[in-house]
Amino acid sequence: MDNELKDQCQKLIDRILHLRGSLDCDTKNQRIAKINEAMGSPGFWDHQEKAQVQVNELKTLNASLKPINELYSGSEDLAVLVEFAEAEETPETIAEIQQTVERLQQQYEEVELQAMLSAPEDANSAYVAVQSGEGGTDAQDFAEMLVRMYQRWAEGRGFATELLEASPAEEAGIHSATLVIRGPYVFGLLKGETGNHRLIRMSPFDSAHRRQTSFAAVDVTPELDDSITIDIEWDDPKTIREDICRASGAGGQKVNKTDSAIRLTHLPTNAVVQCQNERSQHQNRALARKMLIAKLYQMEMDKREADSAARRGQKSRIGFGGETIRSYVLHPESYCKDNRSDYKTSHPQATLDGELDPWIEAYLRWCLKVSQGK
DSSP, X not given: OOHHHHXXXXXXXXXXXXXXXXXXXXXXXXXXXXXXXXXXXXXXXXXXXXXXXXXXXXXXXXXXXXXXXXXXXXXXXXXXXXXXXXXXXXXXXXXXXXXXXXXXHHHHHHHXXXXXXXXXXXXXXXXXXXXXXXXXXXXXXXXXXXHHHHHHHHHHHTOEEEEEEEEEOSSSSEEEEEEEEESTXXXXXXXXXXXXXXXXEEOTTOTTOOEEEEEEEEEEEEOOOTTOOOXXXXXXXXXXXXXXXOOOOTTGGGSOOSTTEEEXXXXXXXXXXXXXXXXXXXXXXXXXXXXXXXXXXXHHHHHHHHHHHHHHTOOOSSOOTTOEEEEEEOSSSOEEEETTTOXXXXXXXXXXXXOOHHHHHHHHHHHHHHHTTO
């Protein structure tokens, strides 16, 4: 066995061990054991909501440990193969080592990306709010295209989606919409979608078919459980403005059309949420409050991230304000480009049809470089 291949194997094994240590697997295993012990105790299911929180935590922990455990097991197999090759080298053994190295390298990169989803809220489901911006009817149509894009992506991943509110525009498209996507690590995967999105195309709404640039804003916030609370004076008119309006939307029967839609505005921050999907004002109000807490929580996390980045002299990873994070160009050229990672594809329609995984990976790799100061 030549020294170059042997060194390559050892470096990969060392990297896997280092990555495993950085993910604090021992602490996670201890937490899993504690939850399993609690689940086996009498009366665990007497408090359904509290029990479900722990069950969800257990699922998340197991899901996060599975890839690194498989990677670590593979590194042990590689070490055994190297020992065999040193004792008795054969072409078959060398070929198996090379194949194992290639497979483990790919797994390592995947687990490394997963390690970027280490914030507590990254494992959560997410609210995705889309708001049309400049561009008139084209922007409203673009906003609806983005909602469809996220729904398609979620369906491809096997995640559940629910449209919580939709405000249809007069001619086409929507003024705004909010959907919740439920599944493991949805927020961590989609948090990079927050920011302004730009569409350039020949306008189907212009009789002269001129080129039109339009914008839509996306805001992704984590769906939080009851363990995270924010003190809000819900009955204080100086803090919360509540508007009751008729629910309506392009969702047909999927969106309840009664005078039960609730819009909440947090006056100190001007944060706005709306819910119209439930069957009663009470249910919509409860869910809208939950959405507002999640939005305020994420606003605080984003502020801390920006402050931390400023102290480090780095650019924040958060798409604030007027920052355009991605451009979808359908005319005169055909491409889609992320303005942070510089990832680019010549198939923008595929992206709009829900092929977001390459963009998510490119964003996470860009975040990794930023965190490493590269």
